[in-house]
Amino acid sequence: MTILVCGSLAFDTIMDFEGRFADHILPDQLHILNVSFWVPALRREYGGCAGNIAYGLRQLGAAVRPVATLGADGQPYLERLQAMGVDVSALRVMPEHFTAQAMIMTDRDNNQITAFHPGAMALAHHNPIAETAGVSIAILSPDGKQATWTHAEQLHAAGVPFVFDPGQGLPMFDGAELRQLVEWADWAALNDYEARLLCDRTGLSLAALSQRLRALVVTLGEHGCDVWQDGQCTRVPGERASAIVDPTGCGDAFRAALLYGLAHGWGVEQAARLGNRMGAAKIATQGGQNYRFSL
Known part of the structure; x- marks a missing residue:
């Protein structure tokens, strides 16, 4: 029972800013914005939404096949996925490009500023989904x-x-x-800001959108998530993290657990509860793919 994960594989350069962005940005001077942040801590991680979700699914013991692209510098990532037991048969290397790169800076309030270079990801449409036999479910991540x-x-x-x-x-x-x-999809998963943007762009409320899907899940950080089904909303409470260390990859950890539950026939609320637990486990660990979680 294989889970397909479409999306990005990226190298993440993660920087920790010990202050608050809000203390360094003047709202009335945004038209001439010129700021620099001192970041004493820096590390490089394996990331990208597809990579993070695949990692989380492997933590749960699921069979996972990413559909993604790597650049000429992507061999270490390919080897890492293989070492984790990930099916890499649907990956494609674009030798004239770099692997996607994300530069992520986080302040003391866990606000983030990200710069993203798509690299090989920009050519992911040249990597079609060629095989779906034995596939139970998929996700279209960014x-x-x-x-x-x-x-x-x-x-x-x-x-x-x-x-x-x-x-x-x-x-x-x-x-x-x-x-x-939305019409093609069976479920949708967004954070609260993305959900508001989706409503604004489509002209549909969350209740109306949920009536076009099996369910719509809106994550709310520490407050858990809202599960919308047939126009009705149910709040699934959040899980308390043992420590607040790094929010990078928490949403992808949630989605890995959500997929696992849906693939095994769980109700959406039950799958979302597992997602909240897995997201809390991730936030207590530094690095998008450096946490451990098991059922």
């Missing part, structure tokens, strides 16, 4: 715009149920495109 659209069409045509998880890529789509992606 990817290139054309890749998201192409893979959604392919999954829908193949009859593979999937979670629409546009993340940071949501602003690339207009209202008509988003409504079509």
Whole structure:
């Protein structure tokens, strides 16, 4: 029972800023913004949404196959995935490009500023979903715009149920495109800001959107998540983390658990509870793929 994970593989350069961004940005001077942040702590991690979700699924013992692209510098990432037992048969190397790169800076309040270079991810639409036999479920995590659209069409045509998880890529789509992606999808997962943006772009409320899906899940950080089904909302309370160390990758940890539950026939609320637990485990550990979790 394989889970397909479409999305990005990236190298993350993560920096910790010991102050608050708000203390260094003057709201009335944004038109001439010129700031520099002193970041004494820096590390490089394996990341990207598809990579993080695949890592979380392997923590749960699931069979997972990422559909993604790597650049000429991606061999270490490929080897890491293989060492974790990930099926790498749907990965493609784009030798004339770098692997996607994310530069993430986090302040003391866990606010983040991110710069993202898509690299090989921008060509992910050249990596079609060629095999769906034995696939139980899929997720469309943030990817290139054309890749998201192409893979959604392919999954829908193949009859593979999937979670629409546009993340940071949501602003690339207009209202008509988003409504079509929702129609093709079986579930959607967004954070609260993305959910508001989706409503604004589509002109549909969360209740209305949920009536076009099996369920819509809106994550709320420490407060847990809202599960919308048939126009009705249920709050699934959050789990307390043992420590607040690093929020990077928490949303992907949640999605890994959500996918695991859905793939095993759980109700959405039960799967979301596991997602909250896994996200809390991740936030207590530094690094997007450096935590441990088991059922």
